[in-house]
Amino acid sequence: MSATTAEPAPVRGVAATGGVRVRKTADAIATVVLWAMASSIIVMLAAFIIYIGYLGWSALTPSFIFGVPKETTAGGGIGPEIYNSFYILILTLLFTTPIAVAAGVFLQEYARPGGFRSIVQFSAESLATVPSVVMGLFGLLVFVYTFHWKYTALGGALTLTVLNLPALLRVTQEALSSVPDSLREASMALGGTKWQTITRVVLPSAIGRLTTGIVLIAGRIFGETAALIFTAGLSVTANKPYDLNPFHTAETLAVHLWYTHSESVVPDVDRIGNGSALVLLIMVLAFNVGARLIGRALTKRFTGRSS
Amino acid sequence: MGLRFAAGFVIIAMAALLIYLAFEGTKTFYVDRFPLWSFLFSPEFSPDANHPGAAVFIVGTIAVTVFAIAVGGPFGVAVGIFLAEIAPYRMTQILKPAIELMVGIPSVVYGWLGLTLLVPLIRTHTSSPSGFGLAAAGVVLSIMILPTVITLSEDAIRSLPYSLKEGSLALGATRWQTIIRVLVPSASSGIAVALILGIARAVGETLAIQMVIGNSTQFPKGVFGPTAALPTEIVTDMPGTTAGSLLEHALFSMAFLLLLIAMLLIVLVRFSLRRRA
Amino acid sequence: MDTQPAETSTTAAVKIETKDMNVFYGSFLAIKHASLKMKAQHVTALIGPSGCGKSTFLRALNRMHDLTPGAQVEGCVMLDDQDIYGADADPVVIRHRIGMVFQRPNPFPKTIYENVVYGPRIHGERDRRALDAIAERALRQAALWDEVKDRLQRSALDLSGGQQQRLCIARAVALNPEVILMDEPASALDPIATSKIEDLIGQLTDEYTVVIVTHSMQQAARISDDTAFFHLGEIVEVGPTNQIFTHPKEKRTEDYITGRFG
Numbered sequence: 001m002s003a004t005t006a007e008p009a010p011v012r013g014v015a016a017t018g019g020v021r022v023r024k025t026a027d028a029i030a031t032v033v034l035w036a037m038a039s040s041i042i043v044m045l046a047a048f049i050i051y052i053g054y055l056g057w058s059a060l061t062p063s064f065i066f067g068v069p070k071e072t073t074a075g076g077g078i079g080p081e082i083y084n085s086f087y088i089l090i091l092t093l094l095f096t097t098p099i100a101v102a103a104g105v106f107l108q109e110y111a112r113p114g115g116f117r118s119i120v121q122f123s124a125e126s127l128a129t130v131p132s133v134v135m136g137l138f139g140l141l142v143f144v145y146t147f148h149w150k151y152t153a154l155g156g157a158l159t160l161t162v163l164n165l166p167a168l169l170r171v172t173q174e175a176l177s178s179v180p181d182s183l184r185e186a187s188m189a190l191g192g193t194k195w196q197t198i199t200r201v202v203l204p205s206a207i208g209r210l211t212t213g214i215v216l217i218a219g220r221i222f223g224e225t226a227a228l229i230f231t232a233g234l235s236v237t238a239n240k241p242y243d244l245n246p247f248h249t250a251e252t253l254a255v256h257l258w259y260t261h262s263e264s265v266v267p268d269v270d271r272i273g274n275g276s277a278l279v280l281l282i283m284v285l286a287f288n289v290g291a292r293l294i295g296r297a298l299t300k301r302f303t304g305r306s307s
Numbered sequence: 308m309g310l311r312f313a314a315g316f317v318i319i320a321m322a323a324l325l326i327y328l329a330f331e332g333t334k335t336f337y338v339d340r341f342p343l344w345s346f347l348f349s350p351e352f353s354p355d356a357n358h359p360g361a362a363v364f365i366v367g368t369i370a371v372t373v374f375a376i377a378v379g380g381p382f383g384v385a386v387g388i389f390l391a392e393i394a395p396y397r398m399t400q401i402l403k404p405a406i407e408l409m410v411g412i413p414s415v416v417y418g419w420l421g422l423t424l425l426v427p428l429i430r431t432h433t434s435s436p437s438g439f440g441l442a443a444a445g446v447v448l449s450i451m452i453l454p455t456v457i458t459l460s461e462d463a464i465r466s467l468p469y470s471l472k473e474g475s476l477a478l479g480a481t482r483w484q485t486i487i488r489v490l491v492p493s494a495s496s497g498i499a500v501a502l503i504l505g506i507a508r509a510v511g512e513t514l515a516i517q518m519v520i521g522n523s524t525q526f527p528k529g530v531f532g533p534t535a536a537l538p539t540e541i542v543t544d545m546p547g548t549t550a551g552s553l554l555e556h557a558l559f560s561m562a563f564l565l566l567l568i569a570m571l572l573i574v575l576v577r578f579s580l581r582r583r584a
Numbered sequence: 585m586d587t588q589p590a591e592t593s594t595t596a597a598v599k600i601e602t603k604d605m606n607v608f609y610g611s612f613l614a615i616k617h618a619s620l621k622m623k624a625q626h627v628t629a630l631i632g633p634s635g636c637g638k639s640t641f642l643r644a645l646n647r648m649h650d651l652t653p654g655a656q657v658e659g660c661v662m663l664d665d666q667d668i669y670g671a672d673a674d675p676v677v678i679r680h681r682i683g684m685v686f687q688r689p690n691p692f693p694k695t696i697y698e699n700v701v702y703g704p705r706i707h708g709e710r711d712r713r714a715l716d717a718i719a720e721r722a723l724r725q726a727a728l729w730d731e732v733k734d735r736l737q738r739s740a741l742d743l744s745g746g747q748q749q750r751l752c753i754a755r756a757v758a759l760n761p762e763v764i765l766m767d768e769p770a771s772a773l774d775p776i777a778t779s780k781i782e783d784l785i786g787q788l789t790d791e792y793t794v795v796i797v798t799h800s801m802q803q804a805a806r807i808s809d810d811t812a813f814f815h816l817g818e819i820v821e822v823g824p825t826n827q828i829f830t831h832p833k834e835k836r837t838e839d840y841i842t843g844r845f846g
Binding site: 468470471473474475476477478479480481484488489492493 | 646648651675676677678679680683684686688690691692693694702703705706707752755756759
Binding site for chain 2: 024026027030033035037038041042044045048051052055098099100102103105106107110111116119120122123124125126127129130132133134135137138141142162166169216219220222223224225226229230234254255257258261262263277280281284285287288
């Protein structure tokens with residue numbers, strides 16, 4: 001039979017009593033605390049944006065945005081740096097996108113679960129956790145030391161390619177897996193080959209999410225610093241600020257922001273810093289918002305649906 | 308097929324990375340014959356005297372990471388819980404884009420914010436003379452790992468079956484009791500992954516902390532004292548080295564050490580995921 | 585139409601009763617003017633074709649619709665002599681007195697012991713010996729004690745489907761509720777497990793009032809004292825189980841029972 005210990009008194013009534021009130025109070029307190037924590041993040045972010053905007057606004061003169069940097073005197077601009085940021089961005093995407101998309105298509109659509117596939121996944125995951133500064137040193141070893149290139153935009157772009165490959169690979173895989181299998185089956189049932197199915201049905205369906213992911217990663221590439229310090233360098237070509245040669249030394253805007261605040265000796269560090277930070281922030285916002293808009297527009301265009 | 312090669316490229320890249328860094332990173336021990344033990348544990352970092360002990364930086368990395376995960380970890384998990392269980396739709400619509408924006412902000416901008424906002428604050432309100440130091444770096448890093456911890460914790464809780472919550476509430480539990488006693492323990496492996504990846508992010512973060520940590524080669528005197536970490540030391544001293552010198556080799560050894568730590572964390576993540584019964 | 589419930593089998597006391605209850609999902613009226621008396625320490629079965637609202641009705645009895653945004657319950661539900669939807673009624677208290685077992689077993693990923701004592705724990709019981717006693721009593725009442733008494737510290741997820749469902753019953757019973765609501769508790773189980781659960785239900789009425797939703801008429805006929813037939817959100821007919829199945833008064837009831845639809 002049951003033990004002789006008395007069980008708790010049975011509950012009567014429907015209203016909240018002492019013990020229940022305590023628990024409900026705990027519940028209310030916890031809810032308030034969590035709301036406060038979540039709100040504080042929004043407040044903090046807003047504060048950052050306002051702060052950067054407020055400080056940097058006055059620095060955004062045409063001579064700043066398009067002018068060249070100065071080594072030791074005031075009045076330097078960030079024109080070549082902005083140019084280099086875009087240059088390296090485009091170059092990086094040119095390399096990374098085909099490789100990542102091809103690899104993603106292979107992994108999602110062709111590969112059988114097994115050895116090769118797991119090794120690729122593991123490599124991608126590991127590559128994703130490599131700190132960017134380590135990647136920069138890797139680039140230094142390969143391009144500057146082994147290839148004897150010195151600091152080049154191309155070296156920077158190639159380094160960033162390896163750095164962003166895992167991210168873009170994951171974006172591709174997720175975009176592809178979001179396409180329902182029923183579409184693939186329909187295409188095959190109509191006699192399409194696997195390749196036709198992928199290029200004509202799967203990829204167009206996935207293109208919205210894929211592009212959103214690419215643009216978001218582009219935003220991160222734009223702000224990348226540590227991997228570029230040792231590969232693309234800390235200066236710009238002396239007489240040719242808008243150099244098209246991929247082997248030119250290419251300090252980007254992000255690197256410039258760091259450089260002026262750690263090594264450089266120009267007297268108007270604050271102005272340059274404020275302005276650079278604001279330009280970087282504007283670019284990040286642009287990439288973020290643009291990613292969504294482009295993604296949505298492309299999805300609509302290629303599939304007729306809105307998401 | 309070309310596609311297969313593209314996938315293979317990933318493997319090649321990773322392998323090349325490992326090999327190059329292992330090769331260059333061990334030169335300190337083979338070529339310069341500096342003992343591994345001293346490298347890891349000696350607090351004296353004087354490459355001019357042929358003694359690049361990296362203990363200061365290892366401790367710095369650990370300290371700054373512990374600070375970041377101690378502050379940003381619980382905060383991030385809490386906000387993740389909030390998003391998964393408590394936030395109404397409108398709030399989610401504001402908070403999630405805000406978090407995505409936080410991810411997009413370059414680390415150099417976080418560093419700059421720390422430099423212009425946080426460091427003067429610490430300078431005026433504490434005993435620290437310059438404001439640069441461990442605390443500044445820790446705070447900046449806590450903020451930077453928040454998005455990672457938040458989104459992964461939220462995913463972990465959202466992916467739990469609804470029947471779990473339903474069962475708890477049907478037994479007369481309050482929402483908070485359900486969260487703390489059922490949902491969080493059930494999502495523990497996912498939350499562990501969130502924290503481990505937060506740590507991974509913290510360990511590798513370079514620029515933001517380099518701008519506020521003070522970059523001295525000493526142990527910090529108290530929480531507000533200047534010091535350095537493995538990535539920050541690399542960035543600070545590498546531009547000035549000569550190729551083939553002991554300093555350069557030592558810096559590569561530090562990079563290799565960082566790589567090993569990153570890989571260890573990956574293994575931990577996989578282990579955690581497998582534990583999900 | 586007529587909302588007067590028919591005379592039921594005996595004149596036992598009514599434990600839980602709904603009076604003219606409506607349940608809205610948004611603007612959709614899922615349950616219409618439902619009035620039903622469920623007798624203490626008896627089994628009342630709710631039957632009807634799928635989608636007729638029997639689960640919706642059941643969930644209104646322990647205020648589970650509070651969890652669904654957009655769901656609205658009108659009318660009153662009386663537990664003994666108090667309205668559980670009254671102004672000062674608290675769902676947390678109500679769910680202590682009215683327990684629920686779901687269609688699919690949903691044990692927590694914890695030990696068997698922790699599952700069973702979860703209810704008492706969250707309501708404030710801390711004494712280890714009291715919890716041990718409760719666990720044993722509840723597991724015995726759920727006919728599970730002999731099978732698990734030596735492995736209480738093992739994970740509940742290691743149990744078979746039928747055992748997990750009995751564990752969920754033990755978990756509900758551990759709180760000493762007055763009413764146990766069961767939403768097709770055996771539909772996910774094999775026939776042997778199902779018959780164990782049915783035997784169990786018979787024993788539970790020694791102490792508890794049971795309201796069970798079932799899509800199996802045979803099950804209703806086997807285990808219940810009274811049966812209510814639902815169709816399109818209304819209670820078409822209610823009465824002693826015997827009478828409903830042999831001499832149904834409404835045509836719709838007869839059509840359903842003889843298999844003409846559903």
